[in-house]
Amino acid sequence: MSKSYFDETHCAIGHPKSTFMQWMLTIDHKRIGLMYAAVMFTFFFVAVATAFVMRLELFAPGAQFIDGDTFNQAFTLHGVIMIFLFIIPGVPAVLGNIVMPLMIGAKDVSFPRLNWFTFWLYILGALVALASLFTDAGFADTGWTFYAPYSLNTGTNVIFTLVAAFILGMASILTGLNFLVTIHRLRAPGMTFWKMPLFVWGIYATAWIQLLATPVVGITLILAIMEKYFGIGIFDPAKGGDPVLFEHLFWIYSHPAVYLMILPAFGIMSEIIPTFSRRTIFGYRSIALSSASIAGVGYLVWGHHLYTSGMADTAKVIFSFLTFFVAIPTGVKFYDWVATMYKGKIILSTPMLWALGTIITFTIGGLTGVTIAMIGVDIHLQDTYYTVAHFHYAMLGGVVFLFFAGLHYWFPLVTGKMYNEKQAKIAFYLQFVGFNLLWFPMFIAGYYGMPRRYFDYLPEFQIYHQFSFFGAVIFITGLTYMFVVFFKGWTKGKPSGTNPWNATTLEWHMPSSPPPLENHSKVPYVDFEPYEYHHGEPVVKFDYETMKRID
Amino acid sequence: MDVNNTLSGFNSMAATFAADVDHAFWLNFWISIVLGMTVIIPMFYFAWKYRESNVKNEDISNNSHNTPLEIAWTLIPTALMMVLFYYGYTSMKTLRTMPAASESITIKVEGSKWKWKYEYPANKAGHVHKITSVYDKKIGGVKRGLYVPKGQKVILEMTSPINDVIHAYFVPAFRMKEDVIPGRTTKQWFEADKVGEYDVECAEYCGTAHSYMYSKIVVMERADYDKWFESSAKSPFEDASAPALSKGQSLYEDNGCAGCHSIDTDAILVGPSLKGIGAKHDAAYLKDAILTPDKVVPEGFYPGVMPPFALPEADVAELVKYMQSAK
Structure with a gap:
């Protein structure tokens, strides 16, 4: 039995004997990805629990069991964890780390020690963010957007959250830098950009956003800290500053950040659809280029968050016009994926179910985003539950669903085991039904004028909140069950073999399962397309000792 | 004044431009349904038609291009997006084009933690109506509101004190909203064409009592409004002869x-x-x-x-x- 990356590792410092220290100091990209996953999903569950507390509180009008201030801290905690600790680093840090180097035939990322440092920077950021929960003044109550001058005036501990977001931004920049260099320098010989798997394209487009957009939020957070403690007079109107400037600077980063979240997730979709259709992907280049153009145009549309913020009407028109051009490459991707299923052989395994479910939920999330790109309509819907429902359909029903799809897809690669398919499907259906019941009523409530971030509401909105509550119960049940299925799969699952899905990309051509420490035995030569099938079977076959083609 | 805490008058098309906004919304709705179905229906159909048990391996196609189809699914959605952009623009245009001050009543609005204040132009007697509108938890409703006559253009000049935070003046029944920003003056306008009471909500998060920062716009017949406006009563519904407050x-x-x-x-x-x-x-x-x-x-x-x-x-x-x- 050959050794896997669970048995041996390289460390940042020295050669520790204890297993624990080997994990703490590991520079192996697969182990780092797993540690990110462990930490991130812990936070994810904290944020889900916080959201559930809010849903309970909102079950009926009036105060139930928490007060307005606690509620405000709860939605801030939920937003900060979900955005900064989970969904921004999410897919790149977990699946990008584990899978991307394997997909391009590399031994590791370009800078493994930097990768290790980045992980611990992330942990530091997380600790700083949560530390304020245990201070007197309490966790920030600003919302994850930290709008000035509220964030400058409030008595809660905003400084911790601002510093944490800054540190986490730094970690994000370093991840992006590491991945960019890796993709440019460590692709296997012969693998041109047009032969990269589409997940690598997604990671690549995202890495540029991480590198170029994140510094803007870093600068903004520093300015906010300087304003709060030294009164430099840039955002606070009482000191001659302009709060709308903060909104602009904040969204110059935070809007591209939503593409940073979704692009690697779309990459997962592009891996799963051809594999479970047993055929090559339709429109490879248009999918790859649409990722790049979404990343590009995404920089120029931040103003659509400010249609009601006192921005000039001309600026609104320009931002609205540009926003519609993000919708088009996104739409093209969806047509390409559906066309990939045409005359394929559709195998409805769990990863494929998640991918197809996401086609439904993200289509709703995307098209409702088009609604609020229309200026006149957004003036009514801005800051209502419609917007809340839209971004949860796009983020949870898009990014997180595809993240889950990826977890199911690469689970056998990471663990060498297979989960119980039947149980995993039950978990999917529970979450899919719960999700729609949870979020769809909010579109209606928002259209009728239910504002977001409301601790209490007018009685006629009660019915929507109650549907949402029952949706949340079903969703969380499915979510918990999914992780139970994963846990059982890892501890008691059957060995999966190296390529259980009959997939084509390089991460499935490992000498053993789970993969050994330094991945492929030899660096392969890539003279083939990423998704070559013939009559439903992968075309390219390797001898896993020599990594020479034997087909 | 009769107070109640329900969202009054949402469906009544109470403001002249609300119909434009709703038209744009429903146009978007139907275009979205059509575009969404062009993705979701083929997805279900293919998943059923090419199900595992129904396809022999030899029959799988590896077709990866179809230029006419790709052009169609790029250009048609682009055209539809431009239609939506246009209606988004026109519906904004009516909302955002302020009427001439000479044919409007301009009312100053101040939003601050957690109340709305209105200040009217002076009436013939030189009295300036200043109204403070707060949500009263005891009665579960708003005491006093913004009183306006039917069929009259009203401009709201809105601001917040410089030591306060950002709020937003949101009237769901009129489909209008604009942030109220400390240190700046923002404007919006409306012309209500139906007598009634319409809720105002603060839509920009502003802290502890954000969800109680309600007010009301009360649209009245012209004669009733004029009678009150030329008086010095605090509101049209309060007895002017009641003993004065200290x-x-x-x-x-x-x-x-x-x-x-x-x-x-x-x-x-x-x-x-x-x-x-x-x-x-x-x-x-x-x-x-x-x-x-x-x-x-x-x-x-x-x-x-x-x-x-x-x-x-x-x-x-x-x-x-x-x-x-x-x-």
Whole structure:
């Protein structure tokens, strides 16, 4: 039995004997990805629990069991964890780390020690963010957007959250830098950009956003800290500053950040659809280029968050016009994926179910985003539950669903085991039904004028909140069950073999399962397309000792 | 005035431009349904038609291009997006094109933690109506609102005190919303064409009592409005001959104190109840609590919640006197 990356590792410092220290100091990209996953999903569950507390509180009008201030801290905690600790680093840090180097035939990322440092920077950021929960003044109550001058005036501990977001931004920049260099320098010989798997394209487009957009939020957070403690007079109107400037600077980063979240997730979709259709992907280049153009145009549309913020009407028109051009490459991707299923052989395994479910939920999330790109309509819907429902359909029903799809897809690669398919499907259906019941009523409530971030509401909105509550119960049940299925799969699952899905990309051509420490035995030569099938079977076959083609 | 805490009049097309916004919304809705179905229906159909048990391996196609189809699914959605952009633009245009001041009533709106204040132009007698609108938890509704005549263009000039935070003036029934920003003046306008009461909500998160920052727009027949406007009554629904409030009590109402501090019961609305406050604290303390509230935050409450009130010395004295009188 050959050794896997669970048995041996390289460390940042020295050669520790204890297993624990080997994990703490590991520079192996697969182990780092797993540690990110462990930490991130812990936070994810904290944020889900916080959201559930809010849903309970909102079950009926009036105060139930928490007060307005606690509620405000709860939605801030939920937003900060979900955005900064989970969904921004999410897919790149977990699946990008584990899978991307394997997909391009590399031994590791370009800078493994930097990768290790980045992980611990992330942990530091997380600790700083949560530390304020245990201070007197309490966790920030600003919302994850930290709008000035509220964030400058409030008595809660905003400084911790601002510093944490800054540190986490730094970690994000370093991840992006590491991945960019890796993709440019460590692709296997012969693998041109047009032969990269589409997940690598997604990671690549995202890495540029991480590198170029994140510094803007870093600068903004520093300015906010300087304003709060030294009164430099840039955002606070009482000191001659302009709060709308903060909104602009904040969204110059935070809007591209939503593409940073979704692009690697779309990459997962592009891996799963051809594999479970047993055929090559339709429109490879248009999918790859649409990722790049979404990343590009995404920089120029931040103003659509400010249609009601006192921005000039001309600026609104320009931002609205540009926003519609993000919708088009996104739409093209969806047509390409559906066309990939045409005359394929559709195998409805769990990863494929998640991918197809996401086609439904993200289509709703995307098209409702088009609604609020229309200026006149957004003036009514801005800051209502419609917007809340839209971004949860796009983020949870898009990014997180595809993240889950990826977890199911690469689970056998990471663990060498297979989960119980039947149980995993039950978990999917529970979450899919719960999700729609949870979020769809909010579109209606928002259209009728239910504002977001409301601790209490007018009685006629009660019915929507109650549907949402029952949706949340079903969703969380499915979510918990999914992780139970994963846990059982890892501890008691059957060995999966190296390529259980009959997939084509390089991460499935490992000498053993789970993969050994330094991945492929030899660096392969890539003279083939990423998704070559013939009559439903992968075309390219390797001898896993020599990594020479034997087909 | 009859108060109730339901969202009044949403479907009534109460403002002249609401129909434009709804038209744009429903156009978007149907285009979205069509575009969404072009993705979701083929997906279900293919998943069924090419299901595992129904396809022989030899029949799988590896087709990866179809230029006419790809052009179609790029250009047709682009064209539809441009239609939506256009209607988004036109519906904004009516909302955002301010009418001439000469044919409108311009009312100053001040949003602050957690009340709305309205200031009208002077009437013939030179009286300036100043109305403070706060949500009253006890009655579960809004006391006083913005009174406007039917069929009249009204411009709202909105701002917030510079030591306050951002709010947003949102009228769901009129489909209008704009942020109210400290240190800036933003504007919006409307013309209501249906008599009734319409809820106003604060839509930009502003802290503890954000979800209680309601007001109401009351649309009246022209004659009723004129009768009130030329009088000096606080509202068209209050008896002008009722005994006048003491100076302190009326300051207490006009500054929206009652929205957060109950004075005749022990209830904690947002801040501490002021019942019997005179027995606990002296006048100097109460004065500090109004001018620099963060310096004297009582146990169990947070600094940063109550904004400092920069009132004239004499008004503060009256307010303190009124607070001390509350048993």
